[in-house]
Amino acid sequence: MTSGTARASEDDKVPYWASVDTDRANLRVGPGESYKIDWVYRRLHLPVKVLRREGPWRLVEDPDGTKGWMRDLLLSRQRSxxxxxxxxxxxxxxxxxxxxxxxxxxxxxxxxxxxxxxxxxxxxxxxxxxxxxxxxxxxxxxxxxx
The missing domain is CATH 2.30.30.40 (SH3 Domains)
Incomplete structure (x- = not known):
């Protein structure tokens, strides 16, 4: 197994911590652009807990316990x-x-x-x-x- 493969499987493990990596991030009720936006985050570096992965979508939980789906591109692995x-x-x-x-x-x-x-x-x-x-x-x- 190469180190790249090891890293990929490590990245697949949930739950893990992430942070919002933009100053505007939509939280949706389902894993797709067609799902309704439930919440809009405007806090760069807000920590979230990633609970599940589905393609490019992540089921996240915020500090208040709100759960929903966010695109992986809006998240960073930088801990906050x-x-x-x-x-x-x-x-x-x-x-x-x-x-x-x-x-x-x-x-x-x-x-x-x-x-x-x-x-x-x-x-x-x-x-x-x-x-x-x-x-x-x-x-x-x-x-x-x-």
Whole structure:
């Protein structure tokens, strides 16, 4: 088996995390252009969980639990995360290092979206519009196993 074949089979596994790769993406009620548009996303890098594949279409779930079909061309494998916060209302602390004892750099509002790095020991590197630091994994939707 070549590494290209191994990568192709790895890409076929669901569920997996993806992110919206455009500033306008339609979510449809079925896997095709003829199906009604149920929702229009206008959030670049919004994390979604891909639950199923059907040709070029992906059944996705968004952070609110809404499910529908999106074209693969509208998605990226670049990992991102949505800040949840405690109870969905409290500001979330971003630290200089992967520890609550490290200096706090920023307070992030729930609903903010950032590019996600590799999470380790309950902490994730996150870049929210150039504000970089570490956030507790439990405060993020899109981190961890899909």
């Amino acid at each position: 995360a949505l800040v949840r916060g405690a109870g969905g209302k409290a500001l979330v602390k971003m630290h200089a290092a992967a520890s609550s004892a490290s200096p706090m750099l920023w307070r992030i509002e729930p609903g903010a979206v950032g590019i996600l790095g590799d999470c380790k020991e309950g902490w994730c590197p996150l870049d929210v519009e150039g504000h970089k630091g570490y956030v507790e994994q439990e405060m993020l939707w899109g981190a961890g196993a899909p």
